[in-house]
Amino acid sequence: xxxxxxxxxxxxxVHGYDRIISLSPQITESLYLIEAAKELVGVTEFCKKxxxxxxxxxxxxxxxxxxxxxxxxxxxxxxGTREGNSPLVMARLERLNIKIHYFNxxxxxxxxxxxxxxxxxxxxxxxxxxxxxxxxxEALSKLKNEKGYRVLWQVGADPLVVASNNxxxxxxxxxxxxxxxxxxxxxxxxxxxxxxxxxxxxxxVLMDMGYNVQLEMERWKRYFNKVKFVILDAYxxxxxxxxxxxxxxxxxxxxxx
Amino acid sequence: xxxxxxSVVVLTILVCLLLVSILLSLAYGKGIGVMFHSFFNxxxxxxxxxxxxxxxxxxxxxxxxxxxxCGVTLQSILRNPLAExxxxxxxxxxxxxxxxxxxxxxxxxxxxxxxxxxxxxxAMLSVAIxxxxxxxxxxxxxxxxxxxxxxxxxxxxxxxxLFSLLDxxxxxxxxxxxxxxxxxxxxxxxxxxxxAFLIPTSILFFFGKExxxxxxxxxxxxxxxxxxxxxxxxxxxxxxLLAGLCVSxxxxxxxxxxxxxxxxxxxxxxxxxxxxxxSYIGGAFFLILSDVFSRYLLYPVELPVGVVTGILGxxxxxxxxxxxx
Amino acid sequence: xxxxxxxxxGVVFNYxxxxxxxxxxxxxxxxEFMGIIGPNGAGKSTVIRLLAxxxxxxxxxxxxxxxxLDKYEKRELAQxxxxxxxxxxxPFSFTVEEFxxxxxxxxxxxxxxxxxxxxxxxxxxxxxxxxxxLRGRTIDTLSEGERQKVFLSQCLAxxxxxxxxxxxxxxxxxxxxxxTFDVLEKLHSEGLTIIMVLHDLNLAAEFxxxxxxxxxxxxxxxxxxxxxxxxxxIEEAYDTVVIVKENPLSGKPFVxxxxxxxxxx
Numbered sequence: 001x002x003x004x005x006x007x008x009x010x011x012x013x014v015h016g017y018d019r020i021i022s023l024s025p026q027i028t029e030s031l032y033l034i035e036a037a038k039e040l041v042g043v044t045e046f047c048k049k050x051x052x053x054x055x056x057x058x059x060x061x062x063x064x065x066x067x068x069x070x071x072x073x074x075x076x077x078x079x080g081t082r083e084g085n086s087p088l089v090m091a092r093l094e095r096l097n098i099k100i101h102y103f104n105x106x107x108x109x110x111x112x113x114x115x116x117x118x119x120x121x122x123x124x125x126x127x128x129x130x131x132x133x134x135x136x137x138e139a140l141s142k143l144k145n146e147k148g149y150r151v152l153w154q155v156g157a158d159p160l161v162v163a164s165n166n167x168x169x170x171x172x173x174x175x176x177x178x179x180x181x182x183x184x185x186x187x188x189x190x191x192x193x194x195x196x197x198x199x200x201x202x203x204x205v206l207m208d209m210g211y212n213v214q215l216e217m218e219r220w221k222r223y224f225n226k227v228k229f230v231i232l233d234a235y236x237x238x239x240x241x242x243x244x245x246x247x248x249x250x251x252x253x254x255x256x257x
Numbered sequence: 258x259x260x261x262x263x264s265v266v267v268l269t270i271l272v273c274l275l276l277v278s279i280l281l282s283l284a285y286g287k288g289i290g291v292m293f294h295s296f297f298n299x300x301x302x303x304x305x306x307x308x309x310x311x312x313x314x315x316x317x318x319x320x321x322x323x324x325x326x327c328g329v330t331l332q333s334i335l336r337n338p339l340a341e342x343x344x345x346x347x348x349x350x351x352x353x354x355x356x357x358x359x360x361x362x363x364x365x366x367x368x369x370x371x372x373x374x375x376x377x378x379x380a381m382l383s384v385a386i387x388x389x390x391x392x393x394x395x396x397x398x399x400x401x402x403x404x405x406x407x408x409x410x411x412x413x414x415x416x417x418x419l420f421s422l423l424d425x426x427x428x429x430x431x432x433x434x435x436x437x438x439x440x441x442x443x444x445x446x447x448x449x450x451x452x453a454f455l456i457p458t459s460i461l462f463f464f465g466k467e468x469x470x471x472x473x474x475x476x477x478x479x480x481x482x483x484x485x486x487x488x489x490x491x492x493x494x495x496x497x498l499l500a501g502l503c504v505s506x507x508x509x510x511x512x513x514x515x516x517x518x519x520x521x522x523x524x525x526x527x528x529x530x531x532x533x534x535x536s537y538i539g540g541a542f543f544l545i546l547s548d549v550f551s552r553y554l555l556y557p558v559e560l561p562v563g564v565v566t567g568i569l570g571x572x573x574x575x576x577x578x579x580x581x582x
Numbered sequence: 583x584x585x586x587x588x589x590x591x592g593v594v595f596n597y598x599x600x601x602x603x604x605x606x607x608x609x610x611x612x613x614e615f616m617g618i619i620g621p622n623g624a625g626k627s628t629v630i631r632l633l634a635x636x637x638x639x640x641x642x643x644x645x646x647x648x649x650x651l652d653k654y655e656k657r658e659l660a661q662x663x664x665x666x667x668x669x670x671x672x673p674f675s676f677t678v679e680e681f682x683x684x685x686x687x688x689x690x691x692x693x694x695x696x697x698x699x700x701x702x703x704x705x706x707x708x709x710x711x712x713x714x715x716l717r718g719r720t721i722d723t724l725s726e727g728e729r730q731k732v733f734l735s736q737c738l739a740x741x742x743x744x745x746x747x748x749x750x751x752x753x754x755x756x757x758x759x760x761x762t763f764d765v766l767e768k769l770h771s772e773g774l775t776i777i778m779v780l781h782d783l784n785l786a787a788e789f790x791x792x793x794x795x796x797x798x799x800x801x802x803x804x805x806x807x808x809x810x811x812x813x814x815x816i817e818e819a820y821d822t823v824v825i826v827k828e829n830p831l832s833g834k835p836f837v838x839x840x841x842x843x844x845x846x847x
Contacts, residue, residue: 064421156430158372158441159559184558190433193440194305195557211430215369219443223304260677260718338673463694470684472672479636480667481740482660482688526720527674530695 016124021073023065023080026239027103028053030116033132033241034125042073049235065089071096079119081105109171109245113137116242136242140175140249147177147256152201155188157211162191169205169237172245176252178203197223203255209234228255264531267524271538278545282314285553312444317548317562318541319454320439320503321513325540326461327496327503328514329533333468334492335398338522342500342514344402345493346383349409349416351504352435354379356419359431369443372434373505380501383408388494396489397475437510437563439548446506454502457495458537464492465530472529510563512570513540513547519574543570587612587744587775588633592642595628595799602628604799605642612743615770616777617790619810621820625799626779627668630748633777634665646744660688664737665746675720678732682707685739704739711735711765727758734765745769747778751785763789783837787811788829795819811835 021042022028028047031040037052042059057073060066062084070078070093078098080090083105093100101122106112113133120129151173153163163169165180167187173180181199182191204220204227206213217229230252236244284292287302295303327342335344358367358375367374387404394400420428434441442450467488470478475485503510517539518532525531544562547569551560586609595603602625610616618626631637632644635651644651646662654662664685676684685707686700708714713731721729730750737745745766751759767789770776780786786793787807795803795810797819803810813826816837823840 061421156433158369158430158434159438159561160440161430161433182557186558189558190561192552192557192559193309194552197301197305197309209430212369212371219369222308260680333674336671336673463692465694466684466687466690466696469676469680470687472674473670473684474672476631476636476667477665477670479656480634480660480663480665481684481736482657484656522674526680527672527676528680 016122017077019073019075019077020123021059021070021075021078022047023059023062023078023085024103024239025049025062025235026241027079027081027119028056029239029244030119030241031123033243034120034123034128036120036123036125039123041075042070049239065093067092067096070098075099077101077122079103079122106240107168109140109175112240112245113242132242136246139246143175143177143249143253147253149178149202149256150181150199151178151203151205151252152181152196152199153205154216155207155209157216159190160193160196161188162196163187164189168240172237172248172252173205176249177256178252200224201227203228203230203252205230205232205252207232207234207237209238230255260526260528264525264535267521268531268535268538271535271542275538275542275545278542278549279314279318282317282545282549283310285549308444312442312447313439313548314545315447316442316450316506317439317545319450320507320510321544322537322541323454323458323499323503324510324514324544325517325536325538326458326533327500328540329518329529329536330461330464330468330492330496331514332518333472333529334489335402336472336474338519339515340402341511342496342503343409343509343511345387345405345497345500346407346409346412347380347497347500347504348509349412350379350381350383351376351501351509352379352416353412353419354382355431355435356416356423356428359428360419360423369441369445373442373446376508377501377505379412380497380504383412384494384497384501388490395486396493398489401489401493433561435508436561437508437566439507439544439551439562440559442506450502450506454499457499457502461492461495461499462533462537464488465528465533468492468529468533469527472527508563510544510566512566512574513544516570516574517543520577523577585612586610587614587647588777589645589648590632590642591645593632593639593644594641595625595632595637596640602799603632603639606796606799606801607642608794608801608804610744610775610777612775613770613773614775614777614792615766615790616792616794617786618777618779618794618796619781619783619786620796620802624797624819626796627748628799629796630665630667630746630777630779634663634746635659636665657688660740660742662742663744663746664740664742666733666737666748666750668748670733672721675722677718677720678713678716678724678735679704679708679718681721681732682735682739685736688740703741707735707739711738727754727761730754730758730762731765734762738769742774744775744777747776749779749781752781759785783811783816784829787834787836788832807835811837 018039020040022031022040023044025047028043029049031037032050040056043053043056045058045061047053059069063086065085067089076099078093078100080100081103090100103115106115116133117129120126153169155161155163162182164182164184164187166185170180181201206216206229213231220227232248237248280289283306291302292306295306324342331340331342331344332338354375355372358371363371363375386408387401390404391401467483470481470483471488478485518536521532521535521539525535547565548562551562551565554560588610591607593603593606618629620626628637632639682704683696686696686703690696690700708717711731713735716728721732724732751762766776793807793810794801795815802819803815811826813824816824823845825838825840827836829836
């Protein structure tokens with residue numbers, strides 16, 4: 001009984017939390033950035049950045065967190081996401097009196113920064129967080145806007161799936177001075193190849209997401225002879241931190257200096 | 258002999274519909290004049306026509322027709338008008354092959370060949386298992402269906418198992434491909450696929466008489482001079498091969514093999530010799546038309562063609578069932 | 583012995599572990615009209631299936647025209663023996679013409695369609711069976727009686743030497759029963775050998791020139807109706823008390839089962 005009491009008291013200690021479990025690769029990486037990784041005790045199988053994160057204890061995948069494992073680790077906080085984690089599992093954790101803080105998946109660059117600041121405040125590293133966010137904003141403001149090149153952002157091949165102007169990737173394109181050729185209500189629509197050919201992109205962004213990047217480049221070269229290719233790490237785009245976001249924008253922007 | 262004349266009329270109409278759907282698929286939004294002009298000139302639309310629309314229409318033709326013929330064959334052998342080309346566990350096997358290739362990362366090695374290759378491989382694996390099991394039962398259709406269902410279930414469970422290990426981002430496109438997709442087949446496949454599809458189909462065309470008789474059941478079929486186990490084996494093998502090819506070319510496209518034979522049987526009657534050919538043409542027409550819908554209904558967003566055939570086919574089937582009584 | 587159409591010798595047949603036919607031997611000569619009778623589960627249908635070559639004996643052999651059934655190609659056998667099993671069903675709506683044409687399969691060339699001469703043969707069958715009014719109908723729209731005629735026509739389209747029937751009339755009313763037997767008698771008079779399983783002992787006595795009574799997979803009695811249908815034979819096979827009389831018109835035996843309430847003392 002006193003153990004539970006102690007567990008409840010820990011969150012109110014000065015340092016924030018001592019036993020953190022992260023159920024999202026993005027949060028794991030962010031915790032390392034704000035130097036709160038020492039308190040991080042559990043991560044998911046998919047948390048692969050930075051490399052040190054893979055050495056932490058595993059508590060299942062984001063979709064199937066291992067409830068027994070999590071409970072047995074006595075975390076004082078679990079960071080999860082509404083979209084990425086199974087609601088059923090999360091509800092079970094809540095019933096077992098595990099404290100959970102939810103983040104919403106960022107839809108824009110601003111969301112990303114907000115989430116990052118909230119996280120740093122949570123773990124008592126507000127200063128470090130602010131510093132990283134300001135650095136990111138500064139780096140972006142140095143970039144020229146509106147260079148007018150047209151971008152296709154390919155998410156999947158066979159069938160062709162792309163990121164539209166309503167996706168998170170669109171912010172990377174716009175901040176890098178380009179424009180997305182695919183407009184759709186859906187963030188990641190399956191798209192007709194004809195449309196791509198008609199819109200004639202200058203840049204095609206490919207991601208390492210289970211399709212063969214080399215082969216897709218060959219395919220596109222059949223239709224476009226002057227198109228430039230950018231290969232981005234799916235991890236850094238799919239689970240971005242302010243740092244990896246800025247890096248992605250820079251990679252794209254450097255094509256058209 | 259009235260039925261014969263009717264068959265000729267219906268076949269003629271079907272061929273016309275097929276031609277219309279092919280023109281629609283090739284010339285949509287441009288007109289036939291532009292299409293012919295672009296075909297011989299190297300303008301923007303010419304590129305789209307030659308590299309995208311023509312290959313896609315060919316694949317839709319081959320897959321649609323084969324699904325129709327497979328449906329007719331299996332419905333006769335199984336004596337069940339609701340049998341489908343995937344009844345023998347082919348879909349489960351194909352999904353398994355593709356999930357396996359995704360998780361091992363064969364896309365990186367085989368590229369565009371990964372899905373067709375492993376889809377076909379998985380389908381043939383499931384067929385081989387069903388056949389090995391059926392040997393002791395003398396290829397009795399009922400046991401084969403049962404084995405097919407079980408094998409399919411086992412494979413589907415493996416697929417779920419594999420997917421639970423997999424990053425959701427990576428399985429997304431695999432799932433989409435499985436829902437039926439005519440857009441992604443590499444053009445390099447087409448010269449290979451044309452004979453691979455056409456040879457088994459044209460062999461099946463010659464078994465109309467046997468299919469008539471096999472639909473009377475194993476015992477009566479033997480009394481009429483057919484050797485059922487031999488034909489069951491051969492016909493199952495041919496139709497499984499075809500269904501496996503279909504899955505490898507375009508994922509799992511439901512309803513074509515079910516609804517096309519069903520409608521045509523109502524119009525031209527049950528005789529399989531004519532029904533096989535009509536279902537080939539009808540299946541090709543239905544799939545090409547569905548593909549046109551999937552491409553342009555929400556342009557530029559594309560719908561999975563399996564969803565279009567499912568919705569279109571489902572409504573037609575319901576309508577027919579309600580009207581019958 | 584050499585000119586027997588069917589010869590069955592020492593045949594044993596088991597379904598899994600259950601012995602359905604236990605060492606039977608008999609021959610059927612060309613032109614016979616034979617009825618197989620016996621209680622439910624006696625193995626009557628099994629005998630038909632053995633004669634038709636659908637089932638293979640575990641012991642002994644069945645020969646047709648002096649040649650073991652195993653040695654026949656399926657098509658060759660279908661040119662000689664036509665068999666009408668108890669139930670023939672198809673989920674598809676074939677027309678009567680299409681359906682009868684299937685009977686020509688054993689003769690058809692491996693062509694895409696049936697040849698003209700096969701269609702002409704079907705025309706001939708339709709005429710002799712007097713079913714030209716049904717020609718364009720689909721079989722699922724026919725009455726039981728009409729359907730039975732069409733099934734029989736399909737068998738005749740095989741132009742067989744022997745016709746095997748498994749309870750062809752048990753689901754027909756008496757009018758259609760009589761019509762069927764009229765046709766069969768006519769065919770018999772033209773030289774067709776007919777072997778049929780019958781449930782109704784009186785119909786069997788009336789129309790068959792030879793009866794074979796089997797029970798528990800063995801032959802109890804075999805011969806003309808008068809010698810087979812004695813009350814002793816029937817009581818032994820069916821375990822039921824009967825009275826056997828003579829039909830005043832035909833002079834054939836006539837069997838009346840006796841209800842239990844009249845037995846008493």
